[in-house]
Amino acid sequence: MIESDAPRKGAPTDVADPLLGRVLNERFRILETLGAGGMGRVYKAMQAPLDRLVALKVLNPQYSGEGKDPGFQKRFFLEASVTAKLRHPNTVTVIDYGKTEDGIYYIAMEYLEGLTLSQLLTQEGSLQWDRALSIAQQIARSLREAHKVGLIHRDLKPANVMVLNQETDHDVVKVLDFGLVKSFIGDASMKEDTTLTQAGVILGSPQYMAPEQARNVADPRSDVYSLGVVLYQILMGRPPFQAAQSIDVIVKHINDPPPSFHTVWPDHGIPAEVETLVMKCLAKRPVDRYQSMDAVLQGMRAAASASGVSGVFSSPRTGLNAMGSGPHSGPHSGPHALGSGPNTVALDISVDEQQAAPEKKSNRGLGIALFGGSVLLGIAAAVIFVLRSTQPPPAAPRMVRFHVESEPAGAQVTINGRPRGQTPLDIDRTPDDSGLASLELTFALDGYQTVSKTFTGEPGSTVPASMKLPQLPRIKKPGPKPKASGSTYKDDPYQ
Numbered sequence: 153m154i155e156s157d158a159p160r161k162g163a164p165t166d167v168a169d170p171l172l173g174r175v176l177n178e179r180f181r182i183l184e185t186l187g188a189g190g191m192g193r194v195y196k197a198m199q200a201p202l203d204r205l206v207a208l209k210v211l212n213p214q215y216s217g218e219g220k221d222p223g224f225q226k227r228f229f230l231e232a233s234v235t236a237k238l239r240h241p242n243t244v245t246v247i248d249y250g251k252t253e254d255g256i257y258y259i260a261m262e263y264l265e266g267l268t269l270s271q272l273l274t275q276e277g278s279l280q281w282d283r284a285l286s287i288a289q290q291i292a293r294s295l296r297e298a299h300k301v302g303l304i305h306r307d308l309k310p311a312n313v314m315v316l317n318q319e320t321d322h323d324v325v326k327v328l329d330f331g332l333v334k335s336f337i338g339d340a341s342m343k344e345d346t347t348l349t350q351a352g353v354i355l356g357s358p359q360y361m362a363p364e365q366a367r368n369v370a371d372p373r374s375d376v377y378s379l380g381v382v383l384y385q386i387l388m389g390r391p392p393f394q395a396a397q398s399i400d401v402i403v404k405h406i407n408d409p410p411p412s413f414h415t416v417w418p419d420h421g422i423p424a425e426v427e428t429l430v431m432k433c434l435a436k437r438p439v440d441r442y443q444s445m446d447a448v449l450q451g452m453r454a455a456a457s458a459s460g461v462s463g464v465f466s467s468p469r470t471g472l473n474a475m476g477s478g479p480h481s482g483p484h485s486g487p488h489a490l491g492s493g494p495n496t497v498a499l500d501i502s503v504d505e506q507q508a509a510p511e512k513k514s515n516r517g518l519g520i521a522l523f524g525g526s527v528l529l530g531i532a533a534a535v536i537f538v539l540r541s542t543q544p545p546p547a548a549p550r551m552v553r554f555h556v557e558s559e560p561a562g563a564q565v566t567i568n569g570r571p572r573g574q575t576p577l578d579i580d581r582t583p584d585d586s587g588l589a590s591l592e593l594t595f596a597l598d599g600y601q602t603v604s605k606t607f608t609g610e611p612g613s614t615v616p617a618s619m620k621l622p623q624l625p626r627i628k629k630p631g632p633k634p635k636a637s638g639s640t641y642k643d644d645p646y647q
Contacts, residue, residue: 169185169193171193171195171210171256172184172185172195175200176197176208176252176256176258177250177252178200179199179200179248180197180198180199180200180206180208180258180260181197181198181200182195182196182197182208183195183196183197183198184196186207192209192210192211192212192228192257193209193210193212194207194208194209194210195207195208195209195210196208196263197260199247199248199260204263205263206247206260206261206262206263207260207261207262207263207264208258208259208260208261209258209259209260209261210256210257210258211225211228211256211257211258213256225257228257228259229249229257232246232249232259233249234303234330235259235330236249237301238294238297238298238301238303238330239297240293240294240296240297242290242291242293242294242325242326242327243294243297243298243326243327244261244262244264244314244326244327244328245261245262246259246260246261247260247261247262248260264314264316264326265316265317265318266314266315266316266317266318267314267315268310268311268312268313268314268315269287269310269311269313269314269315269325269382269386270309270310270311270313272310272315273310273385273386273389273573274573274577274578275578275579275580277389277567277570277571277572277573277579278386278387278388278389278417278570278571278572279386279387281387281422281423281426281459282456282461283323284383284386284387285383285426285452285455285456286322286323287313287315287323287325287386288379288382288383288386288452289449289452290323290324290325291308291313291325291327291379291382292379292445292448292449292452293445293449294325294326294327295308295327295372295375295379295445296444296445296446296449298330299372299375299444299445303330304370304371304372304374304375305327305330305375305378306356306361306365306370306374306375307329307356307357307360307378308327308360308375308378308379308382309357309359309360309378309381309382310382310385310386312327312328312329313325313326313327313328313382314326314328358398358399358401358402358405359381359391359393359394359401360378360381360382360391361374361377361378361402361405362374362377362378362405362438363377363405363406363436364438366402366405366406371438372444372445373438373441373442373443374438375445376433376441376442376444376445376448377433377434377435377438377441379433379448380430380431380432380433380434380441381434383429383430383433384410384430384434387413387420387422387426387430388413388416388417388420388571389417389570389571389572389573390416390564390571390573390574392410392411392434393405393408393410406436410431410434412427413427416571417569417570417571418569419569423455423458423459425454425455425458425459426455426459428455429451429452429455432451433448550583550611550612551580551581551582551589551611551612552580552581552582552583552588552589552609552610552611552612552613552614552615553578553579553580553609553613553614553615554578554579554580554581554591554593554607554609554614554615554617555576555578555614555615555616555617556575556576556577556578556579556593556617556618557575557576557616557617557618557619558575558576558595558597558618558619558620558621559618559619559620559621560597560600560621561574561575561576562574562575562597563575563595563596563597563600563619563621564595564596564597565577565593565594565595566593566594566596567579567591567592567593567594568592575595579591579617581609583610583611587610587611588608588609588610589608589609589610589611590606590607590608591606591607591608591617592604592605592606592607593605593606593607593617593619595619595621597621599623599624600621600622600623600624601621601622601623601624603619603621603622605617605619
């Protein structure tokens with residue numbers, strides 16, 4: 153499901169993993185570890201007999217034993233069964249799921265190459281508003297299908313969104329991990345079991361969950377709120393609410409209004425219509441938000457149109473160009489549908505039609521001329537093909553990675569006024585014409601002086617961009633005024 157171009161932080165090591173090399177149910181040979189989460193691990197595996205790469209999600213052994221935690225087992229298979237019903241191209245496809253004889257629970261999903269949205273934002277910081285809307289509308293379309301079949305996600309966040317590598321001119325997005333999915337339609341077969349939620353446990357991620365989820369209450373408008381938080385982070389480089397403790401973040405979701413874009417980034421340049429869209433998604437009361445993903449998509453189209461962008465958020469195609477309901481990725485029409493490869497020879501030959509001469513001699517001469525011309529044309533094409541084939545493609549420039557740290561940690565980092573996140577973080581840069589990459593960073597933290605410094609690195613290197621922040625001097629409060637000698641009055645008559 154996830155094959156990232158970024159380093160996998162926190163992924164478990166492969167040394168002591170007993171599942172590596174094992175074949176589950178005679179179908180899935182586990183090749184390597186891709187990552188880990190609260191419910192288990194994700195592996196790259198090969199499916200037999202199709203020889204197809206898949207992402208295999210395996211339930212954590214601490215939950216898979218009989219009687220250990222039946223709630224997790226039920227939620228695991230609930231995720232598999234409901235996600236298998238979703239067919240939208242912006243939703244990850246479930247291929248198979250099951251349990252081995254020795255009690256290993258697994259879900260096989262399509263194998264995706266790319267970055268999670270979280271990794272993309274760590275690398276690039278905040279994105280241009282039109283690109284942000286393009287990503288958000290694909291997320292909204294995925295969730296719209298889920299809502300139509302009676303499901304809500306409840307755990308939408310950048311780590312659960314993949315931005316794939318398969319296109320170069322636009323982003324292709326997949327929504328992952330319906331592990332906290334819930335039915336809101338009164339279908340007896342989909343009714344949520346009370347054993348799925350432990351007493352006192354809040355399901356969701358505090359930075360992205362709607363206020364009502366603190367009471368374990370959710371409906372499709374809760375996903376609208378979470379999408380608003382994700383879109384806020386894409387545009388501003390940080391989520392709207394931050395705190396050291398999760399409970400403090402939840403309290404802010406319930407009580408505090410989200411900071412305006414100008415407060416976070418004074419020179420953001422984002423259209424007011426886009427900010428209005430985000431703030432409506434982030435309304436505290438569900439009744440004040442967009443009431444459906446259709447309404448969110450209409451709001452995105454309106455915001456884009458009012459800001460001078462058209463054609464990106466068009467309505468679904470109909471007629472001959474309409475796509476089927478099965479999985480597909482990217483458009484199948486347009487100028488890129490038949491793109492030329494690096495060894496393609498394209499010849500544009502215009503032939504002016506001449507009147508036929510009545511004499512056979514001239515026809516014979518014309519035939520000889522055409523034959524000779526075709527031979528020369530074939531030679532020329534072969535030469536072009538050989539020259540283009542033998543020329544090596546230009547080497548991609550090696551990136552420079554800046555490992556940004558501060559003492560103390562947690563400082564806000566900005567580049568040219570654009571927020572990039574909190575320390576510690578990694579930022580990649582492409583070298584310029586001089587062969588070096590330079591980065592001017594500004595560090596800001598409450599109680600410390602704001603400091604800026606430029607760091608430079610060579611291609612392929614990792615540059616330590618560390619900054620020790622000087623603490624601001626504490627301002628001493630003035631003491632009480634001395635009383636005048638001989639005075640019988642007090643400064644405060646109530647003392």
